[in-house]
Amino acid sequence: METNTLPLTLDLENATFTQKEINDFEIDIKIKIDVPQKLYKYYSLSDYSLKGLKNNTLYFSHANLLNDVMDGNFMLWDMEDFITQYKKDRKINSDNDQELTIIGINQISKPILECRGILSLCGTYKNELIWAHYTNETGYCIELDTKDLKESLNDSHKSENCHFFPVSYNTLKQIDFFKYSHSKTRENKKNVSAILPLLYCFAQKDNCWKYENEWRFLLRDRKFNSISFPLEIINDEDKSQEDDRKIGGNIEINKDVISKVILAPLFFNNSRFNKEESNSDCFIYNVKNNNEGKNAKDFLDILKKSFGNKIYQVDKIIINKHVCREIKYKIEITDIGENFIKLIKKIEKNI
Template sequence: MAKLKFGNLTYISEKPYELNKGIRIEYETPIPVELHKFYSPSNYSFQAITESKFYCSHPYQFNDITDSNPLSFNFDNLSFEDYKPLFQNELNDEELKELYVKDKETKFSAFRNLHFSLITQKLGTICLTSDEMNNLMWGHYSSDSGFRIKFDTQKLLESINNINDLNCLIFPINYIEDKLHIDVNKLGFHLPLLVDISTKIKHWQYENEWRIVISKNDMNVPHSLITPHLIDYTGKDDRFIKYDPESILEIVFGMNFFNGTNVESIQSISNTENHITIKNKNLSDFLDFVSDNLQEKMVHAGLFIDDKESYFEGTAPIKRSIEKIEIKKIDKNIFSLIRTNPGVIRTNFN
């Protein structure tokens, strides 16, 4: 067994070499009872909810270039015997030796990039947060015109594993000063991978991120996102996994969710009810799903002036809040939005 403790996480590699079995991450931090995911107001986001599925991202699709990067793997001391298996089906021994010598001059960049491609075609990542009302999360991931989903963590994990026949790995992100270039010769192949997928630089600490990592045999690798001369690899398996919508505890519509991009018109019926005409079919289907399945779980985000506090004379802080709503379908693309408890808002969040 190989074992490495780094920060609050312990990385383990032993037989069987399978995700969340022999290859696993251990930690003392309790898994949050609830986890949250912020969504942008896109058709992909709407479909993800109506179809109860996650897209499990490839590292090239992350918004931080240092996050899960081929450079995390140091192959400087790679032996020819360890080098050979990756190319032996394509080249004879003489060609392999020539490639090995040439690749060694570039610190095995060809080997490193192919190795990264092969391992990441088997892995997909779902990024969540333990923080339900972070200003930066709203701004960066939904622009306050998207929405947030609160999940029951245990139900979510059980449904992902049961529906998709998986054994997913969940862990908190270990925030560090700099990402690491890790010697594979000293630590083996598995521990550097675990360290790489679970660490981010401290600038991202505000996200309070938890990751769910799943494994399939042959998923796509979007090479073209990093270089134009490489063709995307299309695997036999897609990057979607299903979950049970019963694991959703709450949906929070951003303050500006119903805006001119998606809404054709808003008609005021009363102080507590508006009729909204939707432009976008995917949004209409999304609201159909939400009104049928999440009726008791809907809230709308907003702002309020807390006149009970003051930073100095003549001031009052502006804070985030949420308020219960109902959404009911009236016609093909017309919905009623009702404030169910006007003036009753929640302002305390984790």
């Protein structure tokens, strides 16, 4: 198969990706917009999120588990020119290009995806829709120092296995797979390097997602396991084994990367607590004997032990007659008993 000449460049609105070397994974990324000093990950309160916070890990999702069905969807690859050349090289006379396309995509994509995970972050803690969609206004978000997070991931992974970039937003359309791919020979076999088409599927999203203001880490790690495509129906035994394997997506980071833990406005709510008393800025909450109360108590216990001076709460405030979302309180957890939480909430000085 004829090969495209390196370097190859994929130019998107917010970033340019350039493959200069034969190595599949060595990509130069030129970011065209300002990189935020802080990035944010939003969570609901769950066993999974508590384990991550306790163990200093971030969960990198498999491509097939993202909430946009077009994320990592290889129907964004126009395979026509590739299949034409493929048939020519192998002297294939079949007219069934659709079948060849499916075979080609499966052969190329499966080994690429089974070792990759994605961490999606937001450039602000003030994103109204993400608070509503991901936390139901009762969860929390963590503030991550961008530079420290990159260094923490690069300390445990080679730079060519960790790609950091902003998502670009536009009307989705196919790209010519053949134009952005590169073939090479290994042990007398020709393999296709598809890192640029792969990056296109994760770095370009439809305009409807623009509100997310998303930044991503695409990580290659042997701990990540292959997960079946959502439309592929598998039996209960295989599904159970897949669920057990998802733990491979948890990547440990330096705890100091987390600079704030920001509680949602409705974190302290009647599903979790009864308020026993309050005196000025001191609050005592009785913990309800249910799963909501247990999770909240366990979460606050983790915060007290590991993030004592980094706990904040966001709320709606009025600035110049406009409703804004800002960090309103600094929180100090002073005591946690078997059935109660005692804390101090002080209004931030800059409010």
